[in-house]
Amino acid sequence: MIEIQSKHVMSSTCQDQRIWAIGIYGGDSPVSLSPISAVENPVITRDDVTDIKAEFVADPFMVEDDGTWFMFFEALNRETSRGEVGLAVSSDGFHWEYRQIVLRESFHLSYPYVFKWQDDYYMIPETLGLNHVCLYKATGFPFHWELVERLIEGAHADSSIFYFDNRWWMFGCSTPFAHDVLNLYFADDLMGPWYEHPQSPVIRGDRRTARPGGRVTNWEGKLIRFAQDCYPLYGTQLRAFEITELTTWSYREEEARETPVLSGQADEWNRAGMHHADPHLTTGGDWIACVDGCS
DSSP states (O other): OOOOOOOOOOEEEEEEEESSSEEEEEEEEEEEEEOTTTSSOBBBOGGOSSSSSSEEEEEEEEEETTTTEEEEEEEEETTTTTTEEEEEEESSSOOOEEEEEOOOOOSSEEEEEEEEETTTEEEEOGGGGGGGEEEEEEETTTEEEEEEEEESSOOOOEEEEETTEEEEEEESSSSSOOOEEEEEEEEEEETTTEETTTOOOOOOOOOTTTBOOOOEETTEEEEEEEEEEEESHHHHHHHHEEEEOOSSSSSSEEEOOTTTTTOOOTSSSTTTEEEEEEEEEOTTTTTEEEEEEEE
């Protein structure tokens, strides 16, 4: 087990005075998402968190395992002002029940990017307080997680990992309070070593497109990258970009014509903004996504 040093660095989400909550959207593609009539949003709020006093919940990621959906998300602890990773479960992806906090550290955690690889579950939460991008492994899914590797040195907000063309790739925002730089890394093995892409940073000085906003998604052979639009405020809306070229020496993307894919709705739970999506293709051919929004 890797030794953890105690250090606390709050992300910009923690400094936001708006109240974030989590909803479920659906659609015929990962870039065409909207409320579902069968779902009463938000599905998880701070009031659902029973084992800590939560200021808000945000940054949801989910996986489906043997007919059950498991959602992991940031729950900001009011008493410590640190994010912790909470868990909710669902039998249909529409109706959710909160379970408990499953990961707590002596520093802030958010953006619990969970994924499965070779029959094991892993998570890369935001760990700015360690000044590393860190990999956690489920030692008893879904309740028990252990830090197994420090992948990339440096503070990166909302690191987003994906596997493509027999290689691992990861985006991360290296300016967590300005939201305006996007770095890109790659590795042949999940445990590393990880290398910075020669074109990295692939975005510089643009707070409308740089900071990751959810799972990098393969849609009909196209890779979709979600980005938080942080202008004029952090978490204003969510944009989508198609990655058109990705090799160890080149990178290109273009904005999806559907963008922005998520934005606030007047007089609703998400009226003040949205900044996250984790879409999944269902067996019926439709898409379901956990999203967040604030009021």
